[in-house]
Amino acid sequence: MQTFSQDAFDPTVVGTEPRPAPGEEGTASYTDADTERWAAEPAKSKHRTPFERDRARVVHSSGLRRLGAKTQVLTPGSDDFVRTRLTHSLEVAQVGREMGRALGCDPDLVDTACLTHDLGHPPFGHNGERALADIAAGIGGFEGNAQTLRLLTRLEPKIIADDGAPRGLNLTRASLDASVKYPWRLGEGPPRPDGRSTHKFGVYPDDAPVFAWLRQGAPRGGVRCMEAQVMDLADDISYSVHDVEDAVVGGRVDLRLLDDEAERARVVEHVRSWYGGWHDPDALDAALCRLRDTGYLVTDFDGSRGSLAALKDATSQLIGRFSGAAQRATRDVYGDGPLTRYSARLVVPDETADEILALKGVAVTYVMAPREAEPVYGAQREIVADLVTALADRAPVALEPAFAADWAEAADDDARLRVVVDQVASLTDVSAMQLHARLVRKP
Structure with a gap:
């Protein structure tokens, strides 16, 4: 048997006993801490559970819409039948929701995690991800799953904290935790069977504060929650x-x-x-x-x-x-x-x-x-690298307004490079090619 977690489960560090959130049907197995949000919000209508609200925020997000024009395996538009990142995410959500429901998880919570799992992926699929990973190697790396956390907690415009800091979609702790597929930093993950560290990770160094917040009550050692x-x-x-x-x-x-x-x-x-x-x-x-x-x-x-x-x-x-x-x-x-x-581990x-x-x-x-x-594969990586160079050279003028503001607030060159990477990662396949055509002239 295999389990979908890397370290021994220690039930002694889970925290308080589950109790219902008053008046909110469907959250009986979750604590008040699970439904807490990083930035406090005014009381909401009791007609929806916190996890239903989380799902709605993801469904209405610009990040989810952009997945419709991002590569899954084959480039969008290359065939009317092939899946995009969006259709893939919808299918994952359907499979996950039913599986989670059967195991007693809140289905909206699992649905939210499934819908968010690919939000951070850049244009051109894993090809673009590898290009950005090379570029960002000196600033904490790039990984689609770590970018997902950054988008959910910082980049997606929904909630601004009292101090003016962006809080992204401001999802509940349980939804954010369920969305983190690799709960560790670059190089800190569990070793693979060959003894080498996994190259996958789920958080950048400058997103450590929210990561520490969402992992409160979680066992040590990179254990993932059931959802x-x-x-x-x-x-x-x-x-x-x-x-x-x-x-x-x-x-x-x-x-x-x-x-x-x-x-x-x-x-x-x-x-x-x-x-x-x-x-x-x-x-x-x-x-x-x-x-x-x-x-x-x-x-x-x-x-x-x-x-x-x-x-x-x-x-x-x-x-x-x-x-x-x-x-x-x-x-x-x-x-x-x-x-x-x-409370359990998924057994496969x-x-x-x-x-x-x-x-x-x-x-x-x-x-x-x-x-x-295929030649197009190399050309896609070149487009990504060219865009990072062009935007960095022409920042903040060439950046979108939200990213230009991030650039102005960045403390050093590493932070400014991260802002450029954030913008390039947000692009779809089509918008990346269009922006490249405008900014980069090739002989």
């Missing part, structure tokens, strides 16, 4: 299933290839190359064979309505297979009753984790890895 674990698994499930669906519809993969031992070996090697060489190749091959033998994988896709319907049914069956296995395994350990915050059977990872490997092998060699 964050559900969000993470929902993301993995959606990523694995839907990227393969897109690849099949786009003609990039014929799943009959999985009958071929050599093709399965290719997939396994891509998994180990992209996600870690410690993964057992025999277990991954067995996972691919199990998936093939379920009969869910559509191997005769021809683009007809019948085959599209069969493919959609396959995605539903696989989502149910993965989510259901985790729910049953978790209930086997913890029994009935609501499993919230730090090893075979289920291997199947999800193997399915990711199919998308990597036939879609993502081949794209690495």
Whole structure:
């Protein structure tokens, strides 16, 4: 069995016993501390729970709207069918909401975490993320998940504190904590099986104060709350299933290839190359064979309505297979009753984790890895780097007004570079290319 947290759970540091928030149905398993906001706000209507308000704030945010024009795997506009970051986030929210509800989590809280999980991703997907990570290496790095926290607590315009400081969407402590997939700074995460530190992280140094606030009551050692674990698994499930669906519809993969031992070996090697060489190749091959033998994988896709319907049914069956296995395994350990915050750990059977990872490997092998060699991939990284240079050289004039104000208040060159990175990260694929065309002239 696998659990979606990295350190031993210590129930002695969770804090007060859960008690209902007066008059607010649906928060019975959460404390007043869970529903506290970083900046105090006037009393709100009792018609909605704090978590319902959190979800509404995310739904109406500009950050969520921008995801509609940001790359998931394939560039938006390259195909009418492919998913964007927005459609991916909506699908993650649906999977996570149902899984969370089944385990006793507040569904709006899980929904909020799922909708926010990709808000910080820059233009051009992980390609743009790598470019910004190189540029920001000396100022605390760049990571889409850390940028999400920055957006939720600082950059997204909603609440301004009494001292004039921006507080972003000012979500509840529980919603912010559930949105932090990697609750540690760069280089401080748990070691991987190969002994190296994970390159993923969830907070920049200058966002440490709000991070410390939202983690009050959390166990030490980078343990994630139950709702964050559900969000993470929902993301993995959606990523694995839907990227393969897109690849099949786009003609990039014929799943009959999985009958071929050599093709399965290719997939396994891509998994180990992209996600870690410690993964057992025999277990991954067995996972691919199990998936093939379920009969869910559509191997005769021809683009007809019948085959599209069969493919959609396959995605539903696989989502149910993965989510259901985790729910049953978790209930086997913890029994009935609501499993919230730090009262439990999400349990994922090893075979289920291997199947999800193997399915990711199919998308990597036939879609993502081949794209690495395409000229457009290098051009996208160059656009991101050019934009940072051009905006830094022409700041604050070239910056958007909100970022120009941040620039004026920045204490040093590192802080000013972070402001430029913030603006570039906020761009969509299209707006990045348009801004590049205006600011950068190439011979």
